[in-house]
Amino acid sequence: MSETTSTQIHLASRPTGWPTDENFSVEHVELPELADGEVRVRNEFISVDPYMRGRMNDTRSYVKPFQIGEQISGGAVGRVIASRDSSLPEGTLVLHQLGWSDLAQGPAANFKQIPDLPGVPSSLRLHILGMTGLTAYVGLKAIAGLVEGETVFISGAAGAVGTAAGQIAKLMGAKRVIGSAGSAEKVELLTSKYGYDAAFNYKDGDVRGQLAAAAPEGIDVFFDNVGGDHLEAALAAFNDGGRAALCGAIASYNTTEPTPGPQNMANLITRGLKLQGFTLSSYLNYGEEFSQLMGQWFAEGKIAYDETIVDGVDNTVQAFLDMMGGANTGKMLVRI
Incomplete structure (x- = not known):
């Protein structure tokens, strides 16, 4: 070498x-x-x-x-x-x-x-101890303003950011955390290892319907790694005053044609919703706070990773x- x-x-x-x-x-x-x-x-x-x-x-x-x-x-x-x-x-x-x-x-x-x-x-x-974990923390706290007792939906939940976001949401006091993933095995892992209360396979189709079944009382926070039909599903499921932290849009990264937008954007007005995109470089001031919290959670055995x-x-x-x-x-x- x-x-x-x-x-x-x-x-x-x-x-x-x-x-x-x-x-x-x-x-x-x-x-x-x-x-x-x-x-x-x-x-x-x-x-x-x-x-x-x-x-x-x-x-x-x-x-x-x-x-x-x-x-x-x-x-x-x-x-x-x-x-x-x-x-x-x-x-x-x-x-x-x-x-x-x-x-x-x-x-x-x-x-x-x-x-x-x-x-x-x-x-x-x-x-989990670096930028990926910090991205999840910033999205939930600084962008979506998650507060105790709320219901959270995370798209692309079995990826690096998604597995971190689900755990952090629960540790921040979320009442219910729901995730989407791309296989039955990943769905099972979300609920058995990562503390998700419910999860579904988006490849089974009807993301909007699957989210409605998993969150019958609606959602308050959406952490989006996917975009597309997941964003449309979240707009349909949001309670009044819901907030979305838009972290990624994997659904459109490799497309050669424009990706159609959600058909229910009027819900932003009628339900008083907030959608905010972010990139981590503007929120590095949260790094020390995150490091202290994640270090404590990790030392206490509260953090899983793959x-x-x-x-x-x-x-x-x-x-x-x-x-x-x-x-x-x-x-x-x-x-x-």
Whole structure:
């Protein structure tokens, strides 16, 4: 295993519809000698996430798109293997956003030191103990304003954010939490492991009807990872004053035609509803509060998690494609 040659995944072309292997390339890049103030990191895990699909399009968004011929960036966790900065000596565990590669190198400021806790896998820093968990917390608290005793519906509930959001909602005092997922096995997992009071398989059809049956008294909060028919179902099920935190729209990420909007938008007016989209970068001030709460919940054994792990940086693209197709339960990760 070379200490100087980085295997990187680059964007070779922009996908139209579903991405394919041809949209990516594997590059072997010889890293230069470290300059003063720089470190070299061997990644232990790298993250593949739904939002990355949007960055493959050359469109306006909250962050600039990936550039053709450049490495795919994103979350990763690893250890410093060479350092010319005393603040990050060799062996330090770090988080960074340099993305899909086995080796990462750059100024020490690009890497965040994290505690190396016995018995806590470093991979958790990329999901339940990290940005994924924080995303769920921000959506429920800062965006939807969840209060004790309310009923919550979470779409895409068996994914990384969804499994976190369901647990956090219950810990915040939700009376009832309902989730949607894409298989009978995932539906069973939501209720047996993640504390969901009810769940349904959206692939069985009639999302609106299934939600109405699972929430006969209506819903107060909707945490949306999917959009499309799930958003329409939530608009039908909302009680007066309902709030939606719009986190993702997986249903439309790989479409080539415009996605039809909900047919019941008038409910926003007649029921006094609030729909608000958000991206985590605007709410990082909640990080310390979340870390304290999640650390306590995790130490008390109140947090469950699942990881779907693919081995080898060369298999990163396949892991990404599988995740986009719903093959993961919990967080999809690539182990280096």
